[in-house]
């Protein structure tokens with residue numbers, strides 16, 4: 346059976362649909378505003394950029410005190426390949442296993458003469474004798490933790506899934522060319538899936554931030570189209586008399 350078109354929908358149902366769609370539209374705009382405010386300053390510049398998105402998931406892995414020291418004032422104490430090893434370790438997140446295997450031997454050999462625990466050190470001359478003390482000058486921001494990513498994604502999948510379902514149940518009454526209608530109904534589901542997958546990919550490689558943004562734009566666009574077309578066809582060109 347064909348779904349009822351909006352012209353067969355009585356006034357009460359139209360009012361109910363319209364109130365719901367408007368509320369969801371406003372809710373979506375609020376979500377965008379929240380995103381804007383919470384992401385915009387990650388790169389220190391106003392406005393949300395691709396870098397901001399990358400920073401929130403991937404973190405900012407350069408610019409630690411340790412990295413600037415070994416690229417700057419302390420660079421003379423290291424061979425170039427030793428410096429590469431330490432920088433690569435920092436950019437992978439500065440975790441303990443890599444430290445024990447690769448970094449500790451270099452630091453013990455090259456740095457502890459001046460950065461040992463029990464030797465007299467100037468105030469700006471940190472102790473580098475253990476993982477924990479090295480970590481203090483290598484405080485790396487690795488972005489959103491896996492735990493919060495999982496939490497946010499399951500809330501997002503359930504929440505947006507319900508929202509899309511309810512809006513789609515209303516929108517299915519719209520009179521549109523079938524291919525366009527099917528696309529507008531299915532595209533946002535695909536976009537949510539891609540968006541969330543891209544969060545995880547961005548945590549691993551910041552280049553995927555572009556995918557996060559693109560999928561978000563597609564989702565927002567399709568949702569806005571469903572809401573606006575539904576409202577338009579319900580109210581605007583007075584489509585026959587309303588059944589009471």
Ligand code: HEC
Nearest residue numbers: 410411414415418419422423455456459467469470471482
């Ligand atoms: C000959 C002694 C000496 C050696 C060897 C040495 N350092 Fe230093 N380091 C210092 C002194 C002195 C300071 C404090 C003054 C300064 O920043 O130049 C310092 C400061 C630092 C700082 C803090 C910089 C900041 O921004 O606060 C870091 C990090 C550091 N060194 C790392 C290293 C690493 C890594 C190595 C080994 C590759 C190393 N140092 C080898 C003497 C040394």
